[in-house]
Amino acid sequence: MKPILEATSVSKHYGVFKALQDVTLPFYENEIVAIVGPNGAGKTTFVNVLTGLLKPTSGEVHFLGNSIAGVGPVKLAQLGMARAFQLVQIFPQLTVEETIMSAVISQRNTQYNFWSQAAGQTEMVERAFEVAKIFNLDKKMDWQASYLSQGEKKLLDIASAFALSPQVILLDEPTSGISTADKRGIMDTLMTAAKLAGIKTMLLVEHDMELVAEYSTRIVALAEGKLLADLPPKEFFASEELQAKIIGKRVQHA
Ligand SMILES: Nc1ncnc2c1ncn2[C@@H]1O[C@H](COP(=O)(O)OP(=O)(O)OP(=O)(O)O)[C@@H](O)[C@H]1O
Numbered sequence: 001m002k003p004i005l006e007a008t009s010v011s012k013h014y015g016v017f018k019a020l021q022d023v024t025l026p027f028y029e030n031e032i033v034a035i036v037g038p039n040g041a042g043k044t045t046f047v048n049v050l051t052g053l054l055k056p057t058s059g060e061v062h063f064l065g066n067s068i069a070g071v072g073p074v075k076l077a078q079l080g081m082a083r084a085f086q087l088v089q090i091f092p093q094l095t096v097e098e099t100i101m102s103a104v105i106s107q108r109n110t111q112y113n114f115w116s117q118a119a120g121q122t123e124m125v126e127r128a129f130e131v132a133k134i135f136n137l138d139k140k141m142d143w144q145a146s147y148l149s150q151g152e153k154k155l156l157d158i159a160s161a162f163a164l165s166p167q168v169i170l171l172d173e174p175t176s177g178i179s180t181a182d183k184r185g186i187m188d189t190l191m192t193a194a195k196l197a198g199i200k201t202m203l204l205v206e207h208d209m210e211l212v213a214e215y216s217t218r219i220v221a222l223a224e225g226k227l228l229a230d231l232p233p234k235e236f237f238a239s240e241e242l243q244a245k246i247i248g249k250r251v252q253h254a
């Protein structure tokens with residue numbers, strides 16, 4: 001089977017600092033890939049390179065066989081890839097509805113531009129509500145994003161990525177800043193939303209190993225910019241040594 005998304009010998013240097021070193025990873029349909037690793041391992045850098053936001057120092061990224069070097073977020077969405085950020089990126093002045101609508105519009109423009117404007121608009125508003133409802137934001141459609149809680153802002157960013165109906169979605173720490181009790185709820189929502197949206201492949205950066213164990217089909221571990229492991233969860237969690245490396249070395253005090 002051909003990979004849907006593929007990183008080939010990707011390195012990313014910031015000056016002399018090597019944030020990513022020679023990472024080669026193919027990703028396939030029907031995978032939920034957890035990207036794990038200690039703080040500073042290069043996870044966000046990797047997501048940024050995979051989504052074309054950062055140009056790798058060397059190596060290549062291919063999405064559906066095409067190089068995505070230098071592809072901006074709009075073109076990326078049109079090709080069928082979307083992402084949500086570790087630190088939320090939303091326009092504080094826009095309402096929830098406007099935020100989700102702008103994602104729906106940019107997706108619809110590529111696929112349904114032959115529709116009459118009126119019919120298209122009703123359908124797009126409905127779609128925006130549908131996505132908002134999945135993420136429990138439908139009661140706050142006319143709220144300005146700046147008035148949302150941190151967790152709700154995070155959800156809005158994720159909802160906007162889902163509204164693009166991508167084939168592949170990358171989520172950088174979707175559950176960070178969300179209370180432990182709600183994390184599972186968010187993950188269930190993500191899984192349901194992915195099915196509804198017809199998303200083929202999901203990559204998510206996640207620190208919570210219980211969630212990783214429960215929801216991923218494959219675990220990619222990075223440490224100090226290098227690929228440390230690429231394993232099914234069962235094999236990954238069978239290795240104490242691997243888990244210790246991922247959680248980060250702890251200094252033992254006597
Ligand atoms: N723009 C930049 N300039 C210089 N160094 C950077 C830059 N962005 C990231 N780095 C460094 O690269 C390394 C990897 O950062 P990255 O954000 O990819 O880590 P991460 O695995 O996502 O960590 P976290 O779990 O804390 O989010 C870090 O040491 C970081 O300080």
Ligand SMILES: [Mg+2]
Nearest residue numbers: 043044045086
């Ligand atoms: Mg990060």
